[in-house]
Amino acid sequence: MNAKIRLYVEHPLGVGQSVPLDKGQAHYLFGVMRQSVGGQVLLFNGTDGEWRAEIAHAGKRAGTLHCVEQTRPLQMPPDVWLLFAPIKKARTDFIVEKAAEMGAARIVPVMTEFTNSGRVQRDRLQAHAVEAAEQCGGTFVPEVAEAVKFDRLLDGWDTSRKIMFCDEALAGATSELPMQPGPWAILIGPEGGFSDRERGKLHRAEFTDAVTLGPRILRADTAAVAALTIWQQKLGDWG
Numbered sequence: 001m002n003a004k005i006r007l008y009v010e011h012p013l014g015v016g017q018s019v020p021l022d023k024g025q026a027h028y029l030f031g032v033m034r035q036s037v038g039g040q041v042l043l044f045n046g047t048d049g050e051w052r053a054e055i056a057h058a059g060k061r062a063g064t065l066h067c068v069e070q071t072r073p074l075q076m077p078p079d080v081w082l083l084f085a086p087i088k089k090a091r092t093d094f095i096v097e098k099a100a101e102m103g104a105a106r107i108v109p110v111m112t113e114f115t116n117s118g119r120v121q122r123d124r125l126q127a128h129a130v131e132a133a134e135q136c137g138g139t140f141v142p143e144v145a146e147a148v149k150f151d152r153l154l155d156g157w158d159t160s161r162k163i164m165f166c167d168e169a170l171a172g173a174t175s176e177l178p179m180q181p182g183p184w185a186i187l188i189g190p191e192g193g194f195s196d197r198e199r200g201k202l203h204r205a206e207f208t209d210a211v212t213l214g215p216r217i218l219r220a221d222t223a224a225v226a227a228l229t230i231w232q233q234k235l236g237d238w239g
Contacts, residue, residue, distance in 0.1 A: 003040035003052050003053075004042075005029070005033055005040075006041075006044065006135075007025060007028075007029075007044075007134065008043075008046070008130045008133060008134055008141060009021075009025075009044075009045050010045060011045060013043055013044070013045055013048040013049070013051045013067050013070075014048065014067060015067060015068070016066065016067060017051075017066070017067040018056070018064055018065070018066055019043060019065040019066070020062065020064055021062060021063040021064065023061045025063070026058075026060065026061055026062050027060075029041065029063060030058045030063065031060070035055055035058065036055065036058055037056065037058050038054065039054070039055040040052060040054060040055075041053050041054075041055065041065060042071060043067065044138075046074075046139070046140050046141045048070075049070050049072055049073040049075075049139055050072040051067045051068070051069065051070050052067075052069050052070075052071050053065040053066060053068060073139075076105075076140055077103040077104065077140055077236075078232070078236040078237050079182075079183040079184065080103070080105060080183075080184045080186060080228075080231055080232075080235075080236065081105060081106040081107070081108060081161075081184070081185040081186070082099045082104040082107050082108070082186050082228065083110050083153070083186065083187040084107075084108075084109065084110065084224055085109070085110050085115045085117075085188065085189055085191075085220065086109045086111075086115060086120050086190075087116070087117055087190065087220050087221065088117070091219075091220070092117065092120075092125070093124075093128050095220070095221050095224045096125045096129055096132075096144060097129070097131070097132040098224065099129075099142065099224065099228065100128075100129040100133050100138070100141065101132050101133075101138070102232065103232060103236060103237060104228065105142055106145060107125070107129065107143070107145065108145045108147075108148060108185075109144075109146075109147040109148070110150055110153055110187070111149045111150060112150045112190050112194060112195070112198060113194075113195040113197070113198060114189075114191070114192035114193060114194070115190045116190060116192065122144055122145075122146055125144045126143075129144055150198055151201075154201060154202075154205065157205075159206070159207040160183065161182075161183040161184065161185055161207070162180075162183070162184050162208070162209060163184070163185045163187050163202075163205070163207055163208040164184060164185070164208075164211055164231060165187045165208045165209065165210045165211065166186065166187060166188055166189070166212075166223055166227050167199065167202070167203075167210045167211070167212065168193050168194075168217045168218075168223075169199065170210060170211070170212035171212055171213075171214065171215060171216060171217045174212075181235060184231065186224075186228060187202075187208075188223050188224045188227060189220065190220060191219075211227075211230075213226045213227060214226070
């Protein structure tokens with residue numbers, strides 16, 4: 001029997017390992033997906049790869065799976081982070097989901113001067129990253145960090161990690177894309193763009209490379225996908 005359902009679990013995985021299900025997972029498997037004892041599920045936890053497991057116990061509010069065999073080893077993403085200014089709720093969710101699907105290793109919400117968004121609900125965004133990894137076949141789930149203010153982010157930045165700064169002011173201009181390997185981060189601004197002060201600070205920083213994403217100014221969520229695509233093709237695991 002081929003397992004088609006994938007679940008992320010916060011539990012060690014290995015041959016013969018028993019894995020308990022929480023209430024939500026039990027409801028999904030047994031109430032929504034109509035699985036029963038003997039059914040097959042694929043599990044991953046972000047460290048032990050992907051495992052085929054068999055349903056040993058099925059209840060309304062709990063369940064137990066037993067690991068049978070590893071189906072894939074852990075596949076780590078390239079060392080690239082996505083830094084983005086939160087926008088409207090649904091579009092912020094979209095950015096986090098696509099970043100997880102496209103292989104970002106870490107996702108960091110950044111509060112800029114023109115960020116037009118309320119409180120960032122980290123737990124909700126982390127759940128979206130988990131769901132995206134489950135659906136796209138990933139074995140790693142990127143961490144969604146706590147939101148950080150723009151100045152605090154740059155002032156405490158580890159300069160060994162370069163920032164690919166997507167500057168909407170360069171739309172239509174020519175800019176060199178980053179080519180040197182190493183740890184990177186991609187920075188996407190808010191709907192209103194970066195302030196003149198923020199843009200000046202980014203251009204003065206020796207660890208940033210300002211790039212354009214083409215002749216048109218892209219929406220923030222579109223820009224995140226475009227920038228990750230460019231980076232992955234140049235320096236990531238898409239080549």
